[in-house]
Amino acid sequence: MPKKFLKILSKEDALREVLSFCQPIGVETIPVREGAGRVTAEPVFAERSNPPFLCSAVDGYAVSFEKTVTADVRSPILIPYDDCQRINTGERLRQGFDAVFMIEDVEERQEGIIVRRALSLWENVRMLGEDVIEGELLLPPNHQITPFDLGLLLAGGVKYVRVKKRPRALFVPTGKELSDPYDADALAMPEFNSYVALSLLSEWGVLAEKS
Incomplete structure (x- = not known):
C-alpha cells in the first residue's frame, strides 16, 4: 500500500516544530x-x-580665524608660515589654530600665504566625536x-x-536514480538541489557541506 501524507502542517506550525529541536x-x-x-x-x-581630536576637513592651511577677520579681495593679508600649519584632510590641528583655508583659497609665497577672505571660527574643522x-x-x-x-x-x-557561532548543516541527497552532475554518467538524472541548498545556506551564514 503506498504511503500517504496523513497530516498537513501550516508553515507556522512546521517552523515551530523544527525550532523545538534547535538549541x-x-x-x-x-x-x-x-x-x-x-x-x-x-x-x-x-x-x-x-574623530578623536580636532582635525581638518580639507587640505590646506590651519590658522587662527582672528588673524583673517580683515582679509577680503581688495585687502588681502599675508600670514607668515610661523602663524599657520600646512595640513591634510584628517590631520590634527595644532594648538592655537581653529579654522582651515582650503589650499585652493590661498596663494603660497616665499614668506607666507596670501588670503583674500575671512574665515569663521571652526570653518573646515571636524570636531571631536563628530x-x-x-x-x-x-x-x-x-x-x-x-x-x-x-x-x-x-x-x-x-x-x-x-x-x-555559525550554524552547521549537512545536506544528504537520496535516491538511486540520481547522480552528481560532475560524475561521468551523462544519462543519469542530475542531482542539483544540494548545490542550490548549499549556496543558499552559505548566503545565510551557515557552514554547510554535502554528504
Whole structure:
C-alpha cells in the first residue's frame, strides 16, 4: 500500500516544530575585520570618539580665524608660515589654530600665504566625536554585520566583537536514480538541489557541506 501524507502542517506550525529541536549554538569573540555577515550576540558600544581630536576637513592651511577677520579681495593679508600649519584632510590641528583655508583659497609665497577672505571660527574643522561618541551604541544585538558596519566599528575603536557561532548543516541527497552532475554518467538524472541548498545556506551564514 503506498504511503500517504496523513497530516498537513501550516508553515507556522512546521517552523515551530523544527525550532523545538534547535538549541542555542553559543557565542564567540572574533576580530572586527572578520565580522562581515556575522550576527552580533550583544550590543556593541564605541570605545573611543571619532574623530578623536580636532582635525581638518580639507587640505590646506590651519590658522587662527582672528588673524583673517580683515582679509577680503581688495585687502588681502599675508600670514607668515610661523602663524599657520600646512595640513591634510584628517590631520590634527595644532594648538592655537581653529579654522582651515582650503589650499585652493590661498596663494603660497616665499614668506607666507596670501588670503583674500575671512574665515569663521571652526570653518573646515571636524570636531571631536563628530562621527562617533565614546560609549555610543553602534550596533544592537542580533544584527547582521555589513561591510559598512566594519568601518563604523573600527572608527569607534572596536577591534573585537562578540558574535553568534555559525550554524552547521549537512545536506544528504537520496535516491538511486540520481547522480552528481560532475560524475561521468551523462544519462543519469542530475542531482542539483544540494548545490542550490548549499549556496543558499552559505548566503545565510551557515557552514554547510554535502554528504
